[in-house]
Amino acid sequence: MLAGSTRSSPQPRASSPPWFANYPELNPPDDHYKGWPPQMLEFTNEEMQRLVFLPRVSRRALDPNDVTLNERAAFFGEGLLTALxxxxxxxxxxxxxxxxxxxxxxxxLAPSVLSNLCQRVNLTAYIRSSPPDRRPDDQALARTFQAYIGGIHHDRGADGYLELRNWFYVLIKPYAMQCKANYEQYIEAYSSVSVDPRLAALRLTDSGSSSSPFGHPGSSSTSRHSRMPSSGYRGYSLDDPAQIARPGTAAPGLGMYVTSGSSSYTPHISRGIGDYIKELKEYCEKHRLPAPIYTDMDNGKSGDHIKWWSTVNIGDKYAGESTSWAPTKKEAKAMASKVALNHLRGSYRS
Incomplete structure (x- = not known):
C-alpha cells in the first residue's frame, strides 16, 4: 500500500502530538522469535561503563565531570541511534x-520505545539509584539507552561499528514491524472513505485537532494517561477556513456559526446540551444509518479537575469528536454529536 501511494502522508501541525501518540506502545513479546532479544553488548572499559550507568535518581550530588561525560555519551548515542x-x-x-x-x-526514536529497549536488554540491572526503591522514568531510561549506545561505540571504536549495527538490527526489528503496521493503519484510516455518499464527509483530515485524545476511528487510545491528552491528527478542524465558512459549522462551544446562505439551519446558541445527542440519533434513524456509537475518555484526573472528551462513530465510520475538553461526559458527547451532524448534513446536501 505504501509503495503505490503517490500522496504525502498526513503530517500533524507542529503544535500537535505525533501520529503515533494514540497507538499502543511498541512492545513486542520476549518470544517474538528464537534468540530475541539479543544479549546486551558488554563493555571492555569499566570506566566507560560506570559513566554510562550513572544513577538517574539520586539523593547525592553527582560529580559534575561525570555528568558532563555521561551527557556527551548520550548526545553521541542519540546521533548513532538516528543513523542506526x-x-x-x-x-x-x-x-x-x-x-x-x-x-x-x-x-x-520516541522516549517510550528507547525506554522499552533499555529494559529489554536489561540495562536497568546496571543502574544504581538512591533510594533504591525509586526507578527512573521513561525519559531517564531513554537517555540511559542513548548513553549506552554512545558508550559502546566509544568503547569499541569505529572497527566495532559493524557489530553494533548487526546487534541493533536484530533488536529493533520487531519494534519496526509493529511500527510499520501502525503506520499503515494510520494511513488507511486517513485515506479511507465510506461508500455511502451521506457518509462521504467523514473522511479523516490531516490538519488534526490539537487536543483530541483519540487516535483512530472506532476505538479509544490505549496509550497511558501520562501520554494524554492528545490527538495525533484527524477530527474536524476549526482551523480550516474552508470548513469554518460552511453553513452550520461547529464552533468550539455549543453554539453554531450560521451563514446567510444557509436556509436549513437556524442559530441555537442556547440549546440544551442533550439536544444534539438526540438530534443525531433521530437523524440516523430517519436516514437509515447505523446508530451513533460514542467512546468517552477522561483526562486522567479526578474530582473537580476531571474533563471529558468524546468521539462518535456511525457504524464503523469515524464521524466526529469533541472540539474541546468538557466538564461533563454529556457535554463532550453533545459537542461530538454536533460535529457529526454538520458533517452528515453537509454531505447529504451535496
Whole structure:
C-alpha cells in the first residue's frame, strides 16, 4: 500500500502530538522469535561503563565531570541511534517513500520505545539509584539507552561499528514491524472513505485537532494517561477556513456559526446540551444509518479537575469528536454529536 501511494502522508501541525501518540506502545513479546532479544553488548572499559550507568535518581550530588561525560555519551548515542534506525528502515522497507520512513523513524526514536529497549536488554540491572526503591522514568531510561549506545561505540571504536549495527538490527526489528503496521493503519484510516455518499464527509483530515485524545476511528487510545491528552491528527478542524465558512459549522462551544446562505439551519446558541445527542440519533434513524456509537475518555484526573472528551462513530465510520475538553461526559458527547451532524448534513446536501 505504501509503495503505490503517490500522496504525502498526513503530517500533524507542529503544535500537535505525533501520529503515533494514540497507538499502543511498541512492545513486542520476549518470544517474538528464537534468540530475541539479543544479549546486551558488554563493555571492555569499566570506566566507560560506570559513566554510562550513572544513577538517574539520586539523593547525592553527582560529580559534575561525570555528568558532563555521561551527557556527551548520550548526545553521541542519540546521533548513532538516528543513523542506526535510518539504516534499518532504508534497508528493510525498500518500497516506502522518504516521508513514510521519516514518520516511522520518529516513532522508533520516541522516549517510550528507547525506554522499552533499555529494559529489554536489561540495562536497568546496571543502574544504581538512591533510594533504591525509586526507578527512573521513561525519559531517564531513554537517555540511559542513548548513553549506552554512545558508550559502546566509544568503547569499541569505529572497527566495532559493524557489530553494533548487526546487534541493533536484530533488536529493533520487531519494534519496526509493529511500527510499520501502525503506520499503515494510520494511513488507511486517513485515506479511507465510506461508500455511502451521506457518509462521504467523514473522511479523516490531516490538519488534526490539537487536543483530541483519540487516535483512530472506532476505538479509544490505549496509550497511558501520562501520554494524554492528545490527538495525533484527524477530527474536524476549526482551523480550516474552508470548513469554518460552511453553513452550520461547529464552533468550539455549543453554539453554531450560521451563514446567510444557509436556509436549513437556524442559530441555537442556547440549546440544551442533550439536544444534539438526540438530534443525531433521530437523524440516523430517519436516514437509515447505523446508530451513533460514542467512546468517552477522561483526562486522567479526578474530582473537580476531571474533563471529558468524546468521539462518535456511525457504524464503523469515524464521524466526529469533541472540539474541546468538557466538564461533563454529556457535554463532550453533545459537542461530538454536533460535529457529526454538520458533517452528515453537509454531505447529504451535496
Amino acid at each position: 534506525v535510518s539504516d534499518f528502515l532504508y534497508t528493510e522497507f525498500i518500497d516506502c517513500k522518504a516521508h513514510d520512513l521519516t514518520a516511522m523513524r520518529q516513532a522508533l
